[in-house]
Amino acid sequence: MGAQLRVDGVRHYRGGHEVLHVDSLDIHDGEQVCVLGPNGAGKTTLLRLLAAAERPHTGRVSVDGTDIEHGGIALRRRAAYATQRPGLLSTSVARNVTLPLAWRKVPRKRRRDLADDALRLLGVAHLADRQAAGLSGGEQQRVNLARALAIDPDVLLLDEPAASLDAESRLSFLHDLGRALTGRTTTVVHVSHRADDALRLADRAIALVDGNVWQDDTADAVIRRPADANVAALVGYDNLLDAHVRTDGEVTVRGEHTGLPWHGEPGPVVVAAFATGVCVGSSASAGVPARVERVVPGPGYRTVVLEGNPPLLASIPLRAPAPSAGQHVRISFDPDLSRVLPRSVATHRGPAPAPAPSPRVPAHAATASGT
Numbered sequence: 001m002g003a004q005l006r007v008d009g010v011r012h013y014r015g016g017h018e019v020l021h022v023d024s025l026d027i028h029d030g031e032q033v034c035v036l037g038p039n040g041a042g043k044t045t046l047l048r049l050l051a052a053a054e055r056p057h058t059g060r061v062s063v064d065g066t067d068i069e070h071g072g073i074a075l076r077r078r079a080a081y082a083t084q085r086p087g088l089l090s091t092s093v094a095r096n097v098t099l100p101l102a103w104r105k106v107p108r109k110r111r112r113d114l115a116d117d118a119l120r121l122l123g124v125a126h127l128a129d130r131q132a133a134g135l136s137g138g139e140q141q142r143v144n145l146a147r148a149l150a151i152d153p154d155v156l157l158l159d160e161p162a163a164s165l166d167a168e169s170r171l172s173f174l175h176d177l178g179r180a181l182t183g184r185t186t187t188v189v190h191v192s193h194r195a196d197d198a199l200r201l202a203d204r205a206i207a208l209v210d211g212n213v214w215q216d217d218t219a220d221a222v223i224r225r226p227a228d229a230n231v232a233a234l235v236g237y238d239n240l241l242d243a244h245v246r247t248d249g250e251v252t253v254r255g256e257h258t259g260l261p262w263h264g265e266p267g268p269v270v271v272a273a274f275a276t277g278v279c280v281g282s283s284a285s286a287g288v289p290a291r292v293e294r295v296v297p298g299p300g301y302r303t304v305v306l307e308g309n310p311p312l313l314a315s316i317p318l319r320a321p322a323p324s325a326g327q328h329v330r331i332s333f334d335p336d337l338s339r340v341l342p343r344s345v346a347t348h349r350g351p352a353p354a355p356a357p358s359p360r361v362p363a364h365a366a367t368a369s370g371t
């Protein structure tokens with residue numbers, strides 16, 4: 001079973017500043033959603049409200065139509081919340097996973113079976129009798145997720161669970177987590193500032209910037225058609241270049257035509273381009289003039305770093321001849337891998353209203369997984 005989550009007219013404050021401003025957000029029963037945002041965007045705040053660990057200062061958060069203000073422990077028990085720091089208890093791995101089941105009055109024999117199944121799904125069944133404190137960071141995070149999944153939560157809230165893992169462990173952890181979620185109807189909300197992590201588990205992506213929902217669409221659409229330069233940066237466009245649309249509609253970078261299409265007003269825009277979408281040609285070819293700073297070897301490709309602030313990055317296949325440092329070149333943009341975007345879609349920036357005089361923050365804080 002999953003659950004429908006709803007956020008209506010929410011304003012939330014920290015230290016006297018508005019950190020979340022969400023007019024309306026619906027997460028459907030069984031949906032797997034990622035919330036992408038830079039550091040400080042309000043991702044954890046949103047998760048804490050969805051977990052009923054805090055109440056919004058203004059507005060309403062509901063689970064299956066029940067306001068979290070009235071749902072209390074019953075709602076919190078339907079959710080598992082996995083944070084960046086696993087927070088395991090100083091006891092065995094098995095006991096860490098069976099305890100939340102005991103709190104839910106699951107019979108003793110069944111507890112161990114459920115714990116073993118969850119540990120197996122996350123690839124850590126062999127650690128069941130080890131002390132949690134002696135596990136590596138990656139193992140702890142797997143046990144943390146097994147603990148969350150063992151209770152078969154209606155809602156799984158993931159706060160960058162892979163953030164502290166190295167690149168290789170992160171990939172295999174997210175792969176195993178994705179597999180463990182396959183076939184479940186759990187509603188999943190995964191927040192991250194890393195698009196490659198978050199988009200892996202999600203059908204839908206919500207971009208959160210400065211506490212506001214900037215874009216809400218399918219993961220594919222957010223990558224292909226980011227709403228503005230902020231979202232493009234979030235979803236991994238390597239280059240964001242200041243550009244200009246002339247009155248005749250031509251999009252120019254450093255005064256040179258790019259040939260990229262734009263259907264909006266003339267004026268300043270941004271060209272967002274993946275490194276794979278930047279083509280490097282000779283100085284005699286058409287395009288934007290640039291100078292090679294250095295060429296960096298990579299797995300299966302080379303990255304050409306072009307002078308600029310910040311530098312412009314272009315990926316070229318290993319088989320292609322590489323330019324040399326100091327060489328003058330011309331660059332052009334592959335229209336399939338480059339977008340012309342507004343700088344910002346911000347609609348209501350400005351000073352945040354004063355915070356509520358007495359924040360309605362409950363004494364409890366259900367941050368541990370499976371509580």
Ligand SMILES: Nc1ncnc2c1ncn2[C@@H]1O[C@H](COP(=O)(O)OP(=O)(O)OP(=O)(O)O)[C@@H](O)[C@H]1O
Pocket residue numbers: 014015019037038039040041042043044045046193
């Ligand atoms: N106790 C606090 N007092 C004042 N400001 C706070 C407090 N806790 C959080 N904030 C601020 O609230 C904003 C939102 O924080 P939040 O942790 O929700 O962001 P985030 O998107 O999860 O960030 P990160 O990716 O860095 O974890 C940030 O600007 C943060 O500095």
